[in-house]
Amino acid sequence: MGSLPLDASLRPLDPEAFSGESRAVVDFLAEYYRGVDKYPVRAADLEPGLLRKLLPGAAPEHGEPLEDVLEDVRRDILPGLTHWQSPNFFAYFPMNASAAGFAGEMLSVGLNVVPFVWAASPAAAELEAVVVDWMGKLLGLPQRLLFSGGGGGVLQGSTCEAVVCTLAAARDRAMAKLGHEAITKLVVYASDQTHATFQKGARLVGIPAVQLPRHPDVGVLRVRTDRRRRSRRRLIVTSPAALCPCTSVPRWAQRGFGAARPRCAAEEARRHGMWLHRGHLPEFQGYLDGAELADSVSMNPHKWFLTNTDCCCLWVASPRALTSALSTDPEYLKNVGTNGTGKPAAIDYKDWQISMSRRFRAIKLWVVLRRYGADGLRAHVRRHVAAAKWFEQTVAADERFEVVVPRRFSLVCFRLRPRSVGDEAAVNNVNRKLLAALNESGRAFMTHFVVDGKFMIRLAVGGSMTDMQHVMDVWELLQDQADHVLRRF
Amino acid sequence: MGSLPLDASLRPLDPEAFSGESRAVVDFLAEYYRGVDKYPVRAADLEPGLLRKLLPGAAPEHGEPLEDVLEDVRRDILPGLTHWQSPNFFAYFPMNASAAGFAGEMLSVGLNVVPFVWAASPAAAELEAVVVDWMGKLLGLPQRLLFSGGGGGVLQGSTCEAVVCTLAAARDRAMAKLGHEAITKLVVYASDQTHATFQKGARLVGIPAVQLPRHPDVGVLRVRTDRRRRSRRRLIVTSPAALCPCTSVPRWAQRGFGAARPRCAAEEARRHGMWLHRGHLPEFQGYLDGAELADSVSMNPHKWFLTNTDCCCLWVASPRALTSALSTDPEYLKNVGTNGTGKPAAIDYKDWQISMSRRFRAIKLWVVLRRYGADGLRAHVRRHVAAAKWFEQTVAADERFEVVVPRRFSLVCFRLRPRSVGDEAAVNNVNRKLLAALNESGRAFMTHFVVDGKFMIRLAVGGSMTDMQHVMDVWELLQDQADHVLRRF
Structure with missing residues (x-):
């Protein structure tokens, strides 16, 4: 694998080379999924332009083995990614990966x-x-x-x-x-x-x-x-x-x-x-x-x-x-x-x-629908809604917090609302600090939203690997960070 | 593989299930590449709406094993595709697949x-x-x-x-x-x-x-x-x-x-x-x-x-x-x-x-550039240009044919121009018949173009598996079909 001759006899779809290299990528990704919760969810402080300094200024003249490329992905790319497939990713909106979605996309990409x-x-x-x-x-x-x-x-x-x-x-x-x-x-x-x-x-x-x-x-x-x-x-x-x-x-x-x-x-x-x-x-x-x-x-x-x-x-x-x-x-x-x-x-x-x-996107969606069935997809959505419901109730029961907008699906918009803090600007400031501390911990990633001047934190539950335990863990984390932020306030 | 429990404990990114299923798809695709030149290049006469009759009217209620899905792809989908990765695909424009492009796309799709x-x-x-x-x-x-x-x-x-x-x-x-x-x-x-x-x-x-x-x-x-x-x-x-x-x-x-x-x-x-x-x-x-x-x-x-x-x-x-x-x-x-x-x-x-x-398209293009290098890509393009040049010269040397527009890269626009056929409408008709016969043979697929009323056949050389031998074979095929069409004219 990896040492395909790169001359006039280049055979870019040689089935043997294709199999070997593709299996190496499958192994790489399986290993990534096994350890994805170990990475800081949001990329740690990467400077804009840093990767440009790490990588050569031009494409290589001669081809390189896939092993080398994968090693560079591991070393240079992964630490700079925000890990959307982490079970602790609660930011923006979920973007689900799955074995079936991957299989379907492989068919689409391979048949091309x-x-x-x-x-x-x-x-x-x-x-x-x-x-x-x-x-x-x-x-x-x-x-x-x-x-x-x-x-x-x-x-x-x-x-x-x-x-x-x-x-x-x-x-x-x-x-x-x-x-x-x-x-x-x-x-x-x-x-x-x-x-x-x-x-x-x-x-x-x-x-x-x-x-x-x-x-x-x-x-x-x-x-x-x-x-x-x-x-x-x-x-x-x-x-x-x-x-x-x-x-x-x-x-x-x-x-x-x-x-x-x-x-x-x-x-x-x-x-x-x-x-x-x-x-x-x-x-x-x-x-x-x-x-x-x-x-x-x-x-x-x-x-x-x-x-x-x-x-x-x-x-x-x-x-x-x-x-x-x-x-x-x-x-x-x-x-x-x-x-x-x-x-x-x-x-x-x-x-x-x-x-x-x-x-050929149809084959991907078709594989997903076949593989998980209507009940599998319902179960997937329901477990997130259940976890978000638990989170909403738990936040509402804690007098330091408030749920700003009633939850409908699996998105909870909440904020810290301590009695000791008076005006809205100060409340916003506390919540900005809380969100920053949370995200800097690397243990979860959430984003915010502002309506009518109110800064609120969004917990979007929906990751493929996210289950109730992750939502319970993030609530623990939030409480710790809130204590910390309020002490310094 | 394939029997992942589909209930509330659904784990769509379980690394073991992911590995097993992804490897099955890699094997499926390697087998496809081994035999892609055996399919009719352009889908044989599939009726619009045929697939709708073959498939159920709704998504399954319960998930199904991947083996069943792949078997259905083999039986119901592949025969109805036009095979863009066939070495005998000369239609439209090339859309290159490669082991490196696939590996790069897998990284993009897997990291998601x-x-x-x-x-x-x-x-x-x-x-x-x-x-x-x-x-x-x-x-x-x-x-x-x-x-x-x-x-x-x-x-x-x-x-x-x-x-x-x-x-x-x-x-x-x-x-x-x-x-x-x-x-x-x-x-x-x-x-x-x-x-x-x-x-x-x-x-x-x-x-x-x-x-x-x-x-x-x-x-x-x-x-x-x-x-x-x-x-x-x-x-x-x-x-x-x-x-x-x-x-x-x-x-x-x-x-x-x-x-x-x-x-x-x-x-x-x-x-x-x-x-x-x-x-x-x-x-x-x-x-x-x-x-x-x-x-x-x-x-x-x-x-x-x-x-x-x-x-x-x-x-x-x-x-x-x-x-x-x-x-x-x-x-x-x-x-x-x-x-x-x-x-x-x-x-x-x-x-x-x-x-x-x-x-994350960048990782795909990056893997391609790393894996093949500048010289690999040049070699890839040059062998197609060389094959197209050979084809152009060969067509020009055959008095029954003409090259309608001088070739610049790897696209040759030509037509049958027999002396026995007088007016332009008849010449167009002969060429339409020739192209139809060629495509119906299943052994190659080309498309046409009309400029100023001239119907010409386009040979676009550029497939990942296409080399000189395939272009030589298609010239043989063209000559046979031309003989056949002209005899009936």
Whole structure:
């Protein structure tokens, strides 16, 4: 292994060399998983630019053995990573790795087919259509969003891609009525707490000002009714697509602390002829309320559903609305199976996404669904929700702390609120110190959020290796750090 | 292996189960590579919807063993794939898999970190900055496009993503001067033969009409000089980023048949204050002519550079122009290391791309560059160019055939041109029949291109397993099929 001759006879897919080297990487990763909880969760103080000093200034002229490369990963790279697969990672959002997700991705990467048009790998496109329907059924989506009900779905790389595609479709639907000049009069209507993706997506598709009204009264729909504006602008209602399912009205869509209340917004959006996009959380049927009115729904199996990065499901009620914004038909791609020229039911997935080329993501999600089954995925999600519920109750029972926003799923937003500390600025300062101390310990990693000037700490439970014991341990750690911070205060 | 208990004690990253299952997939793929040339290269006649009939209508309730899943891949999926890694795949464009690309991707997928902001995995962001500079040096890019020279690079998933990002940056640069209302007056200037990506990208970023003038005179720059239009519109020059390096002027950028002549266009673009994007081919320094004038350059290691899908390098002369179009700064992402709030040299790569989340692609490209070295990659590319050159000469020497466009790299555009067949329509018909017969044989897969009404067959040499013998074999096959087609004509 590792000493493949690197000359004109280079055989980059020699099966024997492939097997030996791939097994070495499997062993490397298994060893990593065995010891991942020994690393500081967040990378210790790495200086920006440090790796540049450690590594040569240019690629090597001659090839090197894989052993050397793996040794360098161990020595130079691993200590500088933040370990998202650590059971003590509670930051940002979970990104689940799993044996099945890895196996599925290996199949995708190894086969390395590019199902951009149907003929370019028919079974890959077919499997994608099957598996997005499977996933939609598992979530209890309305039939109209599934292929079997006249809609359909696609696997993309991220929520952002899905948002850009749906905003482009929504924009083009509006411009088809209002003319292209209307592009300067469109607006994406979303909460100030809504996923930053929507602000970015709106700018990318050329919609100028994202209106983010700040209304403190949660639950009141604020569609602009000012007559002059309404006549100038067509509203597009959007919502974040992430772990928290929500719509876009001010403060209902609160990615920061996981609130959700979608129905009124959905009905209002319909009444105004807006495009409604919904984010979605698996298994929580109550939060699907209003989904039967949505034009599109997206959900990331790569977050909490044991599907290694990346995999984002996007479903649309009208595939034509999506593909009319995204299709391309250059001559050199015309082949049997292409929509319109060949068999009519063949799907050219390049017309359902930003890129022309694409990976065979369907096989990954399919392996995950086969391998763990619906009940395995439910059990996975439930144990995190149970652990978060325990944490919320425990925090609430400790008079030094408070839960700032009621938990809905597995995200708990809390803060230290000692009676001895008076004003909000001082409370924020204590919590900043607490979070810094916690993260510097290396024994856990959490991130924060600020709403209405309140600095709160987020505990996002969802790691593939995270179970109740890790959450109990982090509570111990938090108490110790809180004692320490308060003593110095 | 395969019988992991699927209950509340689900351990999706159990190292033993992970090892066993991953090794089974490695064995599966090694077996696939051993026999990949036995499959029909293009999927045999699969009916759209066939797989849906073969597979259950919903995900299983209970998990299933991996062996069963792999057996289903073998039986239901493989026969329906078009085998991009077959040595007899000459269609579309090459998408190289390799042992090193696979190993690198396994590391990325197994570590499953998400380096969207610097603090979220510092070493991953650092490695990306290092490896894009390595790659840029390997290509001989001007210093101004490298981090070491004040520019910088990012790894994205595809040319299309890179194009959307650069068009958004170019658009925002123009609108910063002209106001947002100018969005309806901008135009992307590109050849009618240019990569379809630019048409799609322009629509995505809200630029209405992509001007694609058809000029038959190759080599003459046609910037709109019509005074009324010039005063209304700001031109953005773009070019395809793919295997053929070219600029965007009519017919110089001819993805279909690989022509290239960039310098005059680059100078003209500069003179008019346009944004110039260049696609790039490794190792052909002559075709870098004009790159020192470019605002951005992109190139896909995932095509010809032994890096499994996906990996697209994008370099920009002004990172600020890119990030000012793409940055987001919501509160919950603010952490040490974030630009502007922490260490100044830290890179938040979410601001260099469409998506917020991202994969650790840098480790894949780094493993490829380490493992094969600069000379290994050169040897890989050269053997394909040599084979294509042999094919071109052989075709040219056969009086029944003609080479339609002079070959530059490893793409040969040719057609059957028998003296006995008179008009162009009949010649096209003969060539359509020839290509259909060839592809139906299952022994090779090519695609076609049409320019000025001429139907030509494309032989794109570039597969990881493709060597001279395969090209010689396909020439034999072509001659046999040509005899057959001409006899029936």
